[in-house]
Amino acid sequence: MATPPLRDHVVRLVASLEGVCVRPVVRRVTDRVTGESVVRALDCGTTLESKCHACAAKARRLRITQCTEGWHLTREPEVGKMTEPPTEDRDDVPSDVADADDDATQARRVRSTRRLDGMPQLPQQPVQDRTVGAVFAAGEGKEYRPSMFVTLTLGSYGRVYPGRGVPVRPERYDYRRAALDALHFPRLMDRWFQNLRRCAGYRVQYFGAIEAQKRLAPHFHVALRGAIPRATLKAVTRATYLALWWPQMDTPVYVERTPVWDDGAYRDPDTGYPLPSWDQALADVDDDQAAQPAHVVTFGRQVDVKGILGGSKDSARAVRYLTKYLTKSITDTYADEDDPDPAYEAHIDRLHDQIRWLPCTPECANWLRYGTQPNNPGPGLVPGHCASKAHDREHLGLGGRRVLVSRGWSGKTLSQHKADRRAVVEQVLSAAGIQPDDANRMAADTLTEDGKPRFVWVEVPVTQGDWARVVMDSMREHDRRRDQYERAKAIVAGTDPPVDNLSANQHSSSDDAA
Structure with missing residues (x-):
C-alpha cells in the first residue's frame, strides 16, 4: 500500500x-x-x-554576527575592502553616505542650511580621524574600552493605555503627525548620526535597528562603538530635527476625482490645466519668506543610554535585544494573530489610513491628491496607490531601511559576512x-x-x-x-x-x- x-x-x-x-x-x-x-x-x-x-531566522543570525563583529573593535576596519556600493534598495545602506535631505540636493534652496528658530544649538568639537573607542585606564594597570547602547524614541501623540498601546481617546490622538513621523523616521536618524559625528570628537560608527513600540510609533536601538558622554548624546538628540520644505500637504485638493495624465503632465480633470510641477511648487515655497516647513520631525524626551564592555554578558544580551524584532513587520510585532484585539486593530487601521494618503517622497503619487505633480512624473500614478512599501498596512511607514549600519562598522558587507x-x-x-x-x-x-x-x-x-x-x-x-x-x-x-x-x-x- x-x-x-x-x-x-x-x-x-x-x-x-x-x-x-x-x-x-x-x-x-x-x-x-x-x-x-x-x-x-x-x-x-x-x-x-x-x-x-527559516530565511528570516538565517537573516537575523547574519545581522547578529555583523553587529557583534563591529561593536568593540580595537583596530581600524579595512573599509577599502567593501566592494559593494550602497544602493537605495538595501536596508543596510550606510547612513553616512545617504542623502541627508531632499533639499540638500537642490543647489538653489538655502533654507536647509539655517537652523529653525527655537531649536537648541549643537555642541561641536574637533573630529579625530579614528573610528575605534578611546582607551581608559583602571586600577592595577588594567585598561578598558567601553562602547554605548542607546535607545531613541519619538514624542507623544496622545495618551495610550499602558501595556496595550491603544489611545485613550482616539479622536484626540494625532494620527497625522504619527504617520508623517513614521514615514520620515529613517531620515531623522541620518541627521542624528551626522550631528553626533560633529559633536563626539571622532568618526562614530554604528549598528542600529528600527522597530515599533506598542503604540506603533517607531523607535531606535543603536550600538555605538566607543564611549560618548551621556550629556553629549542627550544634547545631540535635543538639537536634531528633520524639516521638510515641501509644498502643502495639509488640505487635499482632489478627493472624489483624480488628476489625469495628458500631454506629458497631470491636469485638472475639469479644466485641463496642468498642475504645478514639483519644481514650481518648491519655487513657491522658496519665494515665500514667511513659509514654514511642511513638517518637522523631532525626537521625544526619553533617551536611554548605557555603557557596554566588549565580551561581557551585557554585550551579548544587547545584541540579541537589538535584533529581536528584525524578523517581524511593524504590525506583526505586537498583534496577536490567534486572539486579535479589536481596539488595537482599529488603532492600526486609523494610522494606516493616514499613511496611505500622505506623501512619502518627492516622487510619491500621493502628491496628486494635494494638487502638485510629483517629481519626475509619469503615466499611471494614482493617489493612495504609491508603489512604496511604506504605505502598506504591515509596514506603517517603515517600508525601507530597518537596519542602519555605518560603512566603517565591521569593514564588511553582509555578503562578506x-x-x-x-x-x-x-x-x-x-x-x-x-x-x-x-x-x-x-x-x-x-x-x-x-x-x-x-x-x-x-x-x-x-x-x-x-x-x-x-x-x-x-x-x-x-x-x-x-x-x-x-x-x-x-x-x-x-x-x-x-x-x-x-x-x-x-x-x-x-x-x-x-
Whole structure:
C-alpha cells in the first residue's frame, strides 16, 4: 500500500522546524558548453518570519554576527575592502553616505542650511580621524574600552493605555503627525548620526535597528562603538530635527476625482490645466519668506543610554535585544494573530489610513491628491496607490531601511559576512577530507570564450502540486549537509573514523534511495 502524501501544512511545519525555506525559488541552470541542465531550489531570502521562518531566522543570525563583529573593535576596519556600493534598495545602506535631505540636493534652496528658530544649538568639537573607542585606564594597570547602547524614541501623540498601546481617546490622538513621523523616521536618524559625528570628537560608527513600540510609533536601538558622554548624546538628540520644505500637504485638493495624465503632465480633470510641477511648487515655497516647513520631525524626551564592555554578558544580551524584532513587520510585532484585539486593530487601521494618503517622497503619487505633480512624473500614478512599501498596512511607514549600519562598522558587507560563515564550514570539511562544494560553480557571471555567460538561469514556476516535493527535496539536502558537517567536526576532533574523500555534492546511498 502506497504511503499517502503529506499535507502541505505538515510539510510547512516540518520545514520550518528544520530550518528549510518554505518559499523556494526554483531555477533551471543550463551549461552552454556541455548542454547539461540541472534544477536548483534557492532560498527566498525574506527577512520576515511571517513569510518564511527559516530565511528570516538565517537573516537575523547574519545581522547578529555583523553587529557583534563591529561593536568593540580595537583596530581600524579595512573599509577599502567593501566592494559593494550602497544602493537605495538595501536596508543596510550606510547612513553616512545617504542623502541627508531632499533639499540638500537642490543647489538653489538655502533654507536647509539655517537652523529653525527655537531649536537648541549643537555642541561641536574637533573630529579625530579614528573610528575605534578611546582607551581608559583602571586600577592595577588594567585598561578598558567601553562602547554605548542607546535607545531613541519619538514624542507623544496622545495618551495610550499602558501595556496595550491603544489611545485613550482616539479622536484626540494625532494620527497625522504619527504617520508623517513614521514615514520620515529613517531620515531623522541620518541627521542624528551626522550631528553626533560633529559633536563626539571622532568618526562614530554604528549598528542600529528600527522597530515599533506598542503604540506603533517607531523607535531606535543603536550600538555605538566607543564611549560618548551621556550629556553629549542627550544634547545631540535635543538639537536634531528633520524639516521638510515641501509644498502643502495639509488640505487635499482632489478627493472624489483624480488628476489625469495628458500631454506629458497631470491636469485638472475639469479644466485641463496642468498642475504645478514639483519644481514650481518648491519655487513657491522658496519665494515665500514667511513659509514654514511642511513638517518637522523631532525626537521625544526619553533617551536611554548605557555603557557596554566588549565580551561581557551585557554585550551579548544587547545584541540579541537589538535584533529581536528584525524578523517581524511593524504590525506583526505586537498583534496577536490567534486572539486579535479589536481596539488595537482599529488603532492600526486609523494610522494606516493616514499613511496611505500622505506623501512619502518627492516622487510619491500621493502628491496628486494635494494638487502638485510629483517629481519626475509619469503615466499611471494614482493617489493612495504609491508603489512604496511604506504605505502598506504591515509596514506603517517603515517600508525601507530597518537596519542602519555605518560603512566603517565591521569593514564588511553582509555578503562578506555570509562568505565568512561559509568559509568556516569549508575549512572543517576540508580538514576532514571532504571536498566542499564550489560556491561559484554555476555563477551567472562565469563567461565563455565568446564573452557570453556560460550558465543560463531560467525561472521555473512552482505549482501547488510541485511545492511539497520541492520543499521535501530541500529538506533532504539540508539534512545531508548538516549530517556531513557534524561528522566532519567529529573527524577533526578525533572522535570518528576517517572517511573516503567524497565531494560535498555527492549523495550517499541512503539519499539516493530516499
